[in-house]
Amino acid sequence: DIQMTQSPSSLSASVGDRVTITCRASQSISNSLNWYQQKPEKAPVLLIYAASTLQSGVPSRFSGSGSGTDFTLTISSLQPEDFATYYCQQSSSTPYTFGQGTKLEIK
Amino acid sequence: QVQLVQSGAEVKKSGASVKVSCKASGYTFTSNYMHWVRQAPGQGLEWMGIISPNGLSTSFAQKFQGRVTVTRDTSTSAVYMELSSLRSEDTAVYYCANSGGWYGPFDYWGQGTLVTVSS
Numbered sequence: 001d002i003q004m005t006q007s008p009s010s011l012s013a014s015v016g017d018r019v020t021i022t023c024r025a026s027q028s029i030s031n032s033l034n035w036y037q038q039k040p041e042k043a044p045v046l047l048i049y050a051a052s053t054l055q056s057g058v059p060s061r062f063s064g065s066g067s068g069t070d071f072t073l074t075i076s077s078l079q080p081e082d083f084a085t086y087y088c089q090q091s092s093s094t095p096y097t098f099g100q101g102t103k104l105e106i107k
Numbered sequence: 108q109v110q111l112v113q114s115g116a117e118v119k120k121s122g123a124s125v126k127v128s129c130k131a132s133g134y135t136f137t138s139n140y141m142h143w144v145r146q147a148p149g150q151g152l153e154w155m156g157i158i159s160p161n162g163l164s165t166s167f168a169q170k171f172q173g174r175v176t177v178t179r180d181t182s183t184s185a186v187y188m189e190l191s192s193l194r195s196e197d198t199a200v201y202y203c204a205n206s207g208g209w210y211g212p213f214d215y216w217g218q219g220t221l222v223t224v225s226s
Contacts, residue, residue, distance in 0.1 A: 034212040036152075043202055043219055044144075044152065049212035087152055091210045095168040096142070098152040 002026050002090050006099035012107040017078045021102045023071045023088035032092035033071045035064055038101075039084045047086075048073065078104075109133040111203050111217035118223045124191040127220045129203030134215075136184040137161070140206045142213055143177060143188045145199040155201075157209065158186060164209075193224045 003026035013019050023033065031051040036044035046055045048064035051071055061076040075082055083106050088099040114128040129141065143155040156167035158177045167175055171190070179186045186203055201220045204213035 032210060036213075038152075043216035044204075044213070045216070046212050046214050049214075055212075055214065089152070089154075089213075091206075091212060094154075094157070094166045096154040096157075098154065101151045 001095055002029060002093065002097055004088055004090055004097050004099040006086075006088055006102050008102060009100065010103040010105065012105050013078055014107045015078050015080055019075045019078055019104065021073045021086055021088075021104075023066075023073070023099050025069045025071075025090055025092075028068045029090045029092035031067045032090055033064070033066065034089045034091060035062075035073045036087045036089065037082075037084045038087065044087065080106075109205070109215045111205060111215055113201075113203060113217040113220045116221040116223070118225065119193050121194055121224055121226045123193050123224075124189055125193060125222050126187055126189040127201050127203075127222070128185050128187050129217050130183065130185045131205070132184060134205075137181055138207075140209060140211065141177075141179065141186045142204045142206060143175075144202045144204055144213070146202070146219075147196070147199040150199075153199075155188070157206075159209070190222075193222075195224050195226060198222065198224045 005024045007022050033051045035048040038044040052064045063074045085101045085103045087101050110132045112130045142157045158165045162179045176189045203217040205215040
């Protein structure tokens with residue numbers, strides 16, 4: 001199975017900050033990397049797919065980059081509604097594994 | 108708009124089975140793949156398996172093989188996930204999630220179904 005490792009596990013930041021979350025795959029997955037946002041008691045929401053393509057309706061302050069084994073999710077200017085948990089997920093091969101999550105909290 | 112509506116919460120005894128449904132609307136049901144993902148309390152997301160649009164192809168994470176069955180009913184645009192031999196570690200919220208391809212991202216999710224397993 002492909003292991004996905006996110007860092008950091010948690011992060012405190014302020015509104016307006018630029019934030020970067022990193023995801024590393026245990027083997028090359030090309031650009032088969034997706035990012036999800038999950039708020040408490042809610043289902044995850046797709047933010048970015050294929051490493052860097054913004055899902056329709058997602059604000060442009062979210063961006064993704066990377067290929068192979070190393071990927072990043074960047075939020076250019078944090079808004080109050082962005083405080084949530086973020087997960088990366090590889091869709092290169094089954095089982096489709098997720099990172100452990102990064103909880104983004106208000107400083 | 109696309110909607111995936113799941114069945115309600117369940118409480119089961121250890122050793123029993125549970126069957127969760129996911130009813131789709133707002134898109135062409137027969138063209139999309141469906142996944143099941145679960146999340147134990149306070150934990151991360153865990154992919155369980157996938158079923159193809161025609162229901163003939165499935166793939167499951169090894170830890171669930173032999174215990175999980177996923178089926179789909181085209182006439183009702185519903186997908187079903189049955190998990191047997193339940194144990195306390197299976198207590199989780201179970202989500203269905205749609206993708207446009209076998210390797211696609213999960214672009215639409217159901218609201219989740221809490222399954223509680225008690226001894």
